[in-house]
Amino acid sequence: RKEVEQDPGPFNVPEGATVAFNCTYSNSASQSFFWYRQDCRKEPKLLMSVYSSGNEDGRFTAQLNRASQYISLLIRDSKLSDSATYLCVAERGNKLTFGTGTQLKVEL
Amino acid sequence: EPEVTQTPSHQVTQMGQEVILRCVPISNHLYFYWYRQILGQKVEFLVSFYNNEISEKSEIFDDQFSVERPDGSNFTLKIRSTKLEDSAMYFCASGPVLSYEQYFGPGTRLTVT
Helix, strand or coil: CCCEEECCCCEEEECCCCEEEEEEECCCCCCEEEEEEECCCCCEEEEEEECCCCEEECCEEEEEECCCCEEEEEECCCCHHHCEEEEEEEEECCEEEECCCEEEEEEC | CCCCEEECCEEEECCCCCEEEEEECCCCCCEEEEEEECCCCCEEEEEEEECCEEEEECCCCCCCEEEECCCCCCEEEEECCCCHHHCEEEEEEEECCCCCCCEECCCEEEEEC
16 A cells, blocks of 8 residues: 555546545554645645644645544645645655645646 | 756766765755655655764665755765666755745656666
8 A cells, every 4th residue: 555645637627626635554653744735847846734732824724633644734725826836745764655646637 | 036046957878887975954944855756656764864974864865965064054865876766856855944845846856868
């Protein structure tokens, strides 16, 4: 079983739509969780950390469910510039384990 | 906003040659990392470095690989004898104390021919 599992997509959505990505992780010893964004052939960029209480940053909301080992990212009011690959990441002992990413394409 | 920098952006080398990839982490960060991403695949952890020593390394990071912090600013990854399968994007990352967040550089694309 993969350590971090994501639906690869692509998710094709119209501008203004709300889209949700899900991710599961297998190692219960993972301590911290993140969503990164990666544009084609560029570096991963930290989008947000994920907390059990849920956290929001503008149009982005992340949620962690430790009991189900499940992480989510919700993007509201999608913009064309949100088109990218979204990487779910688990951290343990300062080592990041990445999922394969979910591709999002926001269209006019 | 401070950022991680990496040089070169693209390196082409012949199989069996040694390469050194260079990184300048964010200045007040104390944790340093190398990751790689083979085209079309996920980002994979190679090694973490703290307090002038390796704190963890993956199975990929075999005897052909080494890391060094030769001065107060640079962090390098050396591959002693490159193989075709070492072709990938190599990302350096750094992280501050008291946080597990990691910030990535723009990467070095290594092509082994």
